[in-house]
Amino acid sequence: MCAGLFNAAIAREQQFHDLGECPLESGEIIEDCVIGYRTLGALDARGSNVVLIVTWGLGTSGEVLGNETMIGPDGWVDPERHFIVILDAFGNGVSSSPSNSRRQPGEHFPAFTILDMVHAQHRLVTEGLGLEQVHAVTGVSFGAMATYEWVIHYPDFVSHAVPVVGTPRRSPFDRMIGEVTLNALADCEPHCEQARESSWLSFVLMLRSPRYWNRRLEQDQVADFIEQMREAAKNQPDTHDMLSQSRAGLAFDVSASFDGVLERAAQVIEAEVLIVVANHDMIATPESSRVFADLSGARLYESDSDCGHLAFLAACDGEAIAAEIREFLW
Amino acid sequence: MCAGLFNAAIAREQQFHDLGECPLESGEIIEDCVIGYRTLGALDARGSNVVLIVTWGLGTSGEVLGNETMIGPDGWVDPERHFIVILDAFGNGVSSSPSNSRRQPGEHFPAFTILDMVHAQHRLVTEGLGLEQVHAVTGVSFGAMATYEWVIHYPDFVSHAVPVVGTPRRSPFDRMIGEVTLNALADCEPHCEQARESSWLSFVLMLRSPRYWNRRLEQDQVADFIEQMREAAKNQPDTHDMLSQSRAGLAFDVSASFDGVLERAAQVIEAEVLIVVANHDMIATPESSRVFADLSGARLYESDSDCGHLAFLAACDGEAIAAEIREFLW
Numbered sequence: 001m002c003a004g005l006f007n008a009a010i011a012r013e014q015q016f017h018d019l020g021e022c023p024l025e026s027g028e029i030i031e032d033c034v035i036g037y038r039t040l041g042a043l044d045a046r047g048s049n050v051v052l053i054v055t056w057g058l059g060t061s062g063e064v065l066g067n068e069t070m071i072g073p074d075g076w077v078d079p080e081r082h083f084i085v086i087l088d089a090f091g092n093g094v095s096s097s098p099s100n101s102r103r104q105p106g107e108h109f110p111a112f113t114i115l116d117m118v119h120a121q122h123r124l125v126t127e128g129l130g131l132e133q134v135h136a137v138t139g140v141s142f143g144a145m146a147t148y149e150w151v152i153h154y155p156d157f158v159s160h161a162v163p164v165v166g167t168p169r170r171s172p173f174d175r176m177i178g179e180v181t182l183n184a185l186a187d188c189e190p191h192c193e194q195a196r197e198s199s200w201l202s203f204v205l206m207l208r209s210p211r212y213w214n215r216r217l218e219q220d221q222v223a224d225f226i227e228q229m230r231e232a233a234k235n236q237p238d239t240h241d242m243l244s245q246s247r248a249g250l251a252f253d254v255s256a257s258f259d260g261v262l263e264r265a266a267q268v269i270e271a272e273v274l275i276v277v278a279n280h281d282m283i284a285t286p287e288s289s290r291v292f293a294d295l296s297g298a299r300l301y302e303s304d305s306d307c308g309h310l311a312f313l314a315a316c317d318g319e320a321i322a323a324e325i326r327e328f329l330w
Numbered sequence: 331m332c333a334g335l336f337n338a339a340i341a342r343e344q345q346f347h348d349l350g351e352c353p354l355e356s357g358e359i360i361e362d363c364v365i366g367y368r369t370l371g372a373l374d375a376r377g378s379n380v381v382l383i384v385t386w387g388l389g390t391s392g393e394v395l396g397n398e399t400m401i402g403p404d405g406w407v408d409p410e411r412h413f414i415v416i417l418d419a420f421g422n423g424v425s426s427s428p429s430n431s432r433r434q435p436g437e438h439f440p441a442f443t444i445l446d447m448v449h450a451q452h453r454l455v456t457e458g459l460g461l462e463q464v465h466a467v468t469g470v471s472f473g474a475m476a477t478y479e480w481v482i483h484y485p486d487f488v489s490h491a492v493p494v495v496g497t498p499r500r501s502p503f504d505r506m507i508g509e510v511t512l513n514a515l516a517d518c519e520p521h522c523e524q525a526r527e528s529s530w531l532s533f534v535l536m537l538r539s540p541r542y543w544n545r546r547l548e549q550d551q552v553a554d555f556i557e558q559m560r561e562a563a564k565n566q567p568d569t570h571d572m573l574s575q576s577r578a579g580l581a582f583d584v585s586a587s588f589d590g591v592l593e594r595a596a597q598v599i600e601a602e603v604l605i606v607v608a609n610h611d612m613i614a615t616p617e618s619s620r621v622f623a624d625l626s627g628a629r630l631y632e633s634d635s636d637c638g639h640l641a642f643l644a645a646c647d648g649e650a651i652a653a654e655i656r657e658f659l660w
Contacts, residue, residue: 171540172544172546172547172548172549172551172552172555173535173540174540175552176531176535176543176552176559177535180528180531183524183527183531184514184525184528186524187521187524188521188524191517191518194514194517194518198511198514201506201510202507202511202532205506205507205510210501210503210612211615211617213501213506214502214615214617214618215617216502219583219590222502222506225506226509253549260549287544287545
């Protein structure tokens with residue numbers, strides 16, 4: 001019965017909400033602006049069991065929906081308990097993106113910020129779904145950065161927030177390594193495929209810590225593994241989509257709306273916040289998160305998993321992280 | 331008086347030793363093979379105070395000679411006590427290199443291994459300088475890998491060895507991240523300058539740990555710092571030299587001469603060995619060194635400096651590392 005309900009929930013289909021125009025902080029506009037989403041579970045009588053999940057970089061609501069580490073009886077949220085709304089991010093190829101925009105395709109798609117996206121998602125959740133408040137917002141990485149904007153810009157709307165392996169402000173290392181990687185993709189003709197492969201492979205390696213790779217691979221597996229990574233790199237998502245999210249993610253700083261003062265961003269938060277970081281994370285290094293936890297009084301869970309940015313996976317520290325989140329949210 | 335002697339020693343000039351042909355493991359030959367070197371201090375009566383230092387990647391004997399962290403009364407070795415011979419590595423632009431070979435210039439320079447280089451350096455030290463044994467061999471990174479080959483292939487010749495931030499065998503992470511970086515330089519026309527800049531900048535960032543960069547730089551310094559790194563990247567050494575050493579370094583495995591069995595390489599060592607590693611090193615990750623210390627009974631010093639690969643610098647853990655080395659060598 002229980003499993004049946006869950007499987008039924010898994011079948012929930014991709015939905016879209018048309019917002020018309022989405023104005024951006026830059027003054028530009030995303031035309032024919034659409035936010036994709038999927039829902040799982042049912043709203044309770046008091047409307048108090050809504051959990052929003054924002055997709056990770058290049059991830060889709062379909063991928064989040066199938067993720068048993070996050071969703072299910074042993075996950076972060078459970079469709080038997082929560083009404084889960086998974087929000088597709090701008091640039092993920094489902095919500096408005098360079099790859100699917102007819103009027104602003106590819107490089108004509110305007111640069112957006114994560115806050116721009118959160119404003120659009122808020123319109124979907126309030127105007128589209130008619131929700132007046134949510135129990136929680138959560139997300140991984142890109143979705144975690146969005147989670148910060150939700151609690152800072154809609155403080156009355158969100159009761160709990162769980163940003164996982166994200167950051168309230170990109171640290172110097174994040175910004176520098178990210179800029180170097182993106183730089184390799186600029187002006188790359190006629191070797192863009194090679195440039196994309198290189199930057200993708202170094203991103204894949206940095207997703208986990210050196211210690212993980214050295215533990216996981218035997219010497220004689222390295223050559224094959226590089227070949228596998230190369231093969232997998234051929235199925236990369238659209239480059240413009242990737243760049244649009246990378247740029248938004250690399251520039252991310254919740255204090256941007258507060259004259260660069262992180263304290264002021266922390267002070268407007270009314271939600272209870274659980275910040276989950278990974279000490280060996282090289283994509284969203286944990287320093288800013290620790291500072292922000294201090295400033296905001298948020299609860300902080302530091303994973304020591306050598307999986308780094310992927311610490312939340314089941315094979316890494318996923319079980320402990322899920323237990324921590326359940327204890328906080330349920 | 332003391333300072334005067336030291337300064338006189340510092341003035342020692344670049345010297346060269348012609349070896350004629352240097353045969354390589356591959357069957358190829360470096361023609362007009364030359365090893366550059368400099369000496370400091372004087373040989374004692376018993377000829378028992380010789381310390382060989384092999385240069386680091388792209389470093390020169392002139393740079394090592396001016397390095398007060400390594401050389402001087404508070405360094406690893408002291409010209410008042412030791413007869414120091416600094417050996418230029420193949421591919422560093424001083425010893426035989428793609429950039430200075432007249433008969434095998436650029437891409438025509440044969441690929442060499444670190445062991446090939448050590449055999450040539452051994453010829454200089456024995457045939458050229460007439461030494462019959464040395465008190466110690468040491469070196470940083472590339473020079474540390476050479477240090478392993480010295481004690482493994484000339485066990486009767488070396489009494490003490492101190493490989494610093496090197497590795498006896500490149501770990502999976504080292505090999506993968508290195509291959510990705512080198513791959514960006516292959517077939518890069520017409521954007522080789524950009525490819526070189528990207529791979530150089532990511533190398534520079536990986537030289538230290540994310541934690542270091544986040545501690546060292548304020549948010550508002552990041553843009554300027556990236557600009558400075560870009561500016562500095564313009565003064566990179568010759569690409570073929572860099573590639574020749576990188577390929578030798580990335581393929582490095584002391585067990586290559588022992589059917590891939592690390593234990594057998596460890597067993598032939600007769601020297602006392604102090605292995606210095608940095609736990610946050612992302613260039614020469616420390617796992618293989620720890621294994622090798624166990625197998626060989628070598629003393630192991632693990633630096634926890636967030637400088638990573640550059641832990642030996644004065645501003646990092648240099649003082650403690652120097653004290654450890656002095657206690658071991660003096």
